[in-house]
Amino acid sequence: MADIITKVNRALSDPTAVESWVATNRRKVKRWIRRGELGPLIGGLTGGAFDWNAYTSYLAWRADDGVVVRDINGSEMVLDPSMDGISQELLMYGGREELSASIFERELERLATRLDSTVTVLEIGANIGYYALLEARVLGDDGHVLAFEPDPRNIDxxxxxxxxxxxxxxxxxxxxxxxxxxxxxTFNVLPLSNKSHVDVDGFDRKHGIERQIDVAQKTTSTLLEEHDVAPDEINVVRMDVEGYEAQVFRGMPDVLASDQPLVLFFELHRPRIDDESFEWMLQMLEESGLELVAVTDLEGPMWYEVQLPWTSIDDLRKIGDDHSTHVILRRTP
Known part of the structure; x- marks a missing residue:
C-alpha cells in the first residue's frame, strides 16, 4: 500500500511521469496480448502496482526442480523464476536487448560467410547464457564458444x-x-544476477551486495594458452563485465593486435570507468583497426532500445559519465 501511495504522489507532482509510464506499459501490454500471454500481463500489472510479480512468483512455486524452460532466440533456455534479474526478465518478455542482439546476430552471420575456418568466440561474463546460446545456434557446427563466468548460480x-x-x-x-x-x-554477488561483478574500489554498489566470494581470475592470454587456442583464431569477443572492461582488454593484447576478422560486442559501463582508462580504451580500439558498427542506447525498456547516429569510435566520447551503452565493432582486413 505504501508503494502505491508513493507512486500516486509522484504522478500528481510530475504529470510527465504518468505519460512515460503509460507509453511504456502500453507497449508491454500490446506485446503480451499479441502473444496471448496472460501470465506476464498479470505479472506486469502486479509488479507495477506492488513491486511483486505474481507471474514469476507463480512460476517459482510451480517450477519443476526450481527451473522453467523457455524457447529464447531459437534455443531452449533453463531459467530460474526465483532469481532476480535476467531470468525473470526473459520469462516476462521472451528476450532482452533485442536491437543489440539482432545487430550482433547479423554480424555473426556476416562473419561466418567470410570465414572458411571455425569461428571462435570469447564469451566473457557469459552469465546464464543468453548470448552464448545465440552464438552456438547461429554459428552451428562451425562455431566454438569459450564461455567464462565467475558466478556459480549462473554457471549452473x-x-x-x-x-x-x-x-x-x-x-x-x-x-x-x-x-x-x-x-x-573478490567477486560481489548481487541479487540481480546480471549485476554481479569483480570488486573494484569506486564501483557503484546501489544494487546492494548479497555476499562476497573469492574467485579465480585469469587473463585472456592465459586462458587461450590453456585451451590451446592461438590469439589469431579468435573472431568474436562478446563481454558484459559491469565496468571491468578496461581490465579485460588489458589482458588480451594479442587478440586485439591480430589482423584477423573480428567482431567485438561489449557493454560499456561509462560510470564505472575512470577517465584515464576510458581514453586508453578508445585509443586501443582505434589502434586495433576496428570500425564502429553500432551503438545502442540502453535507456528505458528493451524495446525502446535505439541505435545512436554515431559512426566513429571518436563518437563514443559523447557518452555521458552516468550512462551505459552497447558497442558493436568489427575488423575487416
Whole structure:
C-alpha cells in the first residue's frame, strides 16, 4: 500500500511521469496480448502496482526442480523464476536487448560467410547464457564458444541449457573471472544476477551486495594458452563485465593486435570507468583497426532500445559519465 501511495504522489507532482509510464506499459501490454500471454500481463500489472510479480512468483512455486524452460532466440533456455534479474526478465518478455542482439546476430552471420575456418568466440561474463546460446545456434557446427563466468548460480543454469540443447561440442564453460592478471579476486554477488561483478574500489554498489566470494581470475592470454587456442583464431569477443572492461582488454593484447576478422560486442559501463582508462580504451580500439558498427542506447525498456547516429569510435566520447551503452565493432582486413 505504501508503494502505491508513493507512486500516486509522484504522478500528481510530475504529470510527465504518468505519460512515460503509460507509453511504456502500453507497449508491454500490446506485446503480451499479441502473444496471448496472460501470465506476464498479470505479472506486469502486479509488479507495477506492488513491486511483486505474481507471474514469476507463480512460476517459482510451480517450477519443476526450481527451473522453467523457455524457447529464447531459437534455443531452449533453463531459467530460474526465483532469481532476480535476467531470468525473470526473459520469462516476462521472451528476450532482452533485442536491437543489440539482432545487430550482433547479423554480424555473426556476416562473419561466418567470410570465414572458411571455425569461428571462435570469447564469451566473457557469459552469465546464464543468453548470448552464448545465440552464438552456438547461429554459428552451428562451425562455431566454438569459450564461455567464462565467475558466478556459480549462473554457471549452473548455463551448463543445464547447454546440455538441454546438445551444445556440449560447441560451448566450453569455465568458472573464472577474466581480467588483467592471474590470481584471485573478490567477486560481489548481487541479487540481480546480471549485476554481479569483480570488486573494484569506486564501483557503484546501489544494487546492494548479497555476499562476497573469492574467485579465480585469469587473463585472456592465459586462458587461450590453456585451451590451446592461438590469439589469431579468435573472431568474436562478446563481454558484459559491469565496468571491468578496461581490465579485460588489458589482458588480451594479442587478440586485439591480430589482423584477423573480428567482431567485438561489449557493454560499456561509462560510470564505472575512470577517465584515464576510458581514453586508453578508445585509443586501443582505434589502434586495433576496428570500425564502429553500432551503438545502442540502453535507456528505458528493451524495446525502446535505439541505435545512436554515431559512426566513429571518436563518437563514443559523447557518452555521458552516468550512462551505459552497447558497442558493436568489427575488423575487416
Amino acid at each position: 543454469l548455463l551448463t543445464r541449457s547447454i546440455e538441454r540443447n546438445g551444445y556440449g561440442d560447441r560451448i566450453d564453460v569455465e568458472r573464472v573471472a577474466v581480467g588483467d592478471s592471474d590470481g584471485t579476486v
